[in-house]
Amino acid sequence: MSDIAGTKPALRGVVHLSVIFLVILWVIPTLGLLISSFRTADQISSSGWWRSLFPSEQNLTLRSAAPEAQVLENGVYVIQGALFGEDEQVTISRWGISSRDVGVFEPGETAELRRGGIITVDEAGNYRMENSEEFTGKRGARIFVTAELPPEFTLDNYRKILLDQTSTDSMAKAFFNTLTVTIPATIIPILVAAFAAYALAWMDFPGRALLIAAVVGLLVVPLQLALIPLLKFHLSIGIGKGYLGVWLAHTGFGMPLAIYLLRNYMAGLPRDLIENARVDGATEFQIFTKLILPLSFPALASFAIFQFLWTWNDLLVAKVFLIDATGQTTVMTNRIVELLGTRGGNWEILATAAFVSIFVPLVVFFAMQKYLVRGLLAGSVK
Template sequence: MAGQKSGLMWAVHISVVALVLLWIFPTVGLLVSSFRTADQISNSGWWASLTATEQTIQLRTAGAEAAELVDGVYVIEGNLLTDDRGPGAGLELRSFGTSARNPSAYAIGETGEDNGETITVNPDGSYVYTSVEEPSSSGSRVFVNAVIPPEFTTQNYDTILFSGRGQDNMSRAFFNTLTVTIPATIIPIVVAAFAAYALAWMEFPGRALLVALVVAMLVVPLQLALIPLLRLHLGIGIGKGYLGVWLAHTAFGMPLAIYLLRNYMVGLPRDIIENAKVDGATDFQIFTRIILPLSFPALASFAIFQFLWTWNDLLVASVFLIDASGQTTVMTRQIVELLGTRGGNWEILATAAFVSIAVPLAVFFAMQRYLVRGILAGSVK
């Protein structure tokens, strides 16, 4: 009945909300994790980042230089929290231990004893350590269970972008990715726009066959053409470099670009073009002054697709842009190297991953209003 929504419409709305949440939650989690420390990531999820968490932290007493000999017993006094190697005051201590196997062996204020050594830890972090033997220069380990308040840091971004330490440095990979992505997005758009106009509005023999060939090229797997294209590049002297990867992305993105733009241009009003020809305009003038301005939604929609594919590409960059010195390494490959060498340093990986997706997100939200208009244009007559 009029004014009533069917059950199918409600199902569509619920599905859309579910899909949006499915994409938002991991992105927000990645953003929050990129500002957290390694201990916080390993002990609690990102959703608990605004609440205090209980963690076991390893601290050390002062070394032999701080010991005093009293009645044949070495005594060291200090503060586990505020000493040079301490995390700082303000933590709520719950329990402590002298072994990693039992970090909660003693309550705060009790005295723990082990192999002639004793230690008493007070709520403020101060301690008294005694030993019948001379303490080591590095001090003794103490495991403390403490309530850690929420903490956020920009150190992860400093390490990734500005440390300059080998594989930790993502700034070079960031600019390398921009160097690959921007030309690999502009070149196919420019070439495809000319080709699409010719296939849409210029009469010449074999036009229908060329359109069918473009559609057929859409189903050619990228992996099928990698090795032949690489051999062609090596044969003509391009080798493995920026020019080779630009041309590779152009070749792989051209069929979709031509198909998308041609469908859009065919749907433009014929009267405008015919009137321009009557007024004496050339095909180039019609293309630059009429077709391109009217085709901006289609151009923007393809630019979004091409930018995202190129920015997130790993396969093509690995084949056509290999550099042992790391001078041309892109961000996707840099993150793979971090995964291979960093292991459990999730705060570094989370930061690197969010840096990698930040630019595509900005591009998508800036141009997404043209996306649907550009894709659907020409699909329905």
């Protein structure tokens, strides 16, 4: 394909450029949130995330050392120090001492303090205050600077969301709840479906074609229909809202796709293999466990990824079958929706919480993409 006669170099360039454009278009939204999760609340609300990659001009409000730091030099009271740490590479362009005019002075100029005395600030942020009388008060003078700051990122948001147990925004509990929902809800349906898929693929019995058709039909039944009847059912048999209910629900909802994928794959296994095993006297149970299961690994992996992504990312099933009034069993997706309501403007919390929940599926996605693609190709009804 790459060297068809009809392709002109100009067209090649256009193709490359369009693909680059599309990839950027697709990646930018996620990238924005990812970068935001490494910025402080102030940084996020004062400038767009795309600016954070370059040095930026920012207005900062800082404070000199307190009057207790003053020393007497040749009859003059002096406070001096640096506004920035030694390892910070900062260049001040303008500065001021009043919030009404934050950029009135250039570095090196001298200003008169309102409470007496003078102050001068240089380019690197070193300041010197002088007064003929003693400086009074508890706090230092406010200094406003306009400075070019290098890009700065922080892990504080993640520390707060993951490690700080006392924080009301903690996602640690929800993370483990999600994990608790996901793992059984991924493993159990695979096993149940694998046996059924084997029967549908390799055993002859009346009604087989009808059952396969029914599975294909159930594949598209919206799970919205199942919410009320099943909640009623769970309440009536005493499961109520909880993990057992959500595991069962996910098992049921994942069953059609599991059977469909696995049956299609198993039906494609070589007939000789199974017939030979039968002739050799293996029981169906042995054929299934010793032959079919190991051979079907790619299909099992495909479905496992689907089911994992779907249960990890699910909101609706968890809301209906799991999360009760106490909120002890909340999952990450539900926490994020709550945060969207209560912390709508706090992007540092939202972005970090979202990324904590997105991270695991992304790892699974990139690690097992091959199986995911295979599953998609097998799963779309031809």
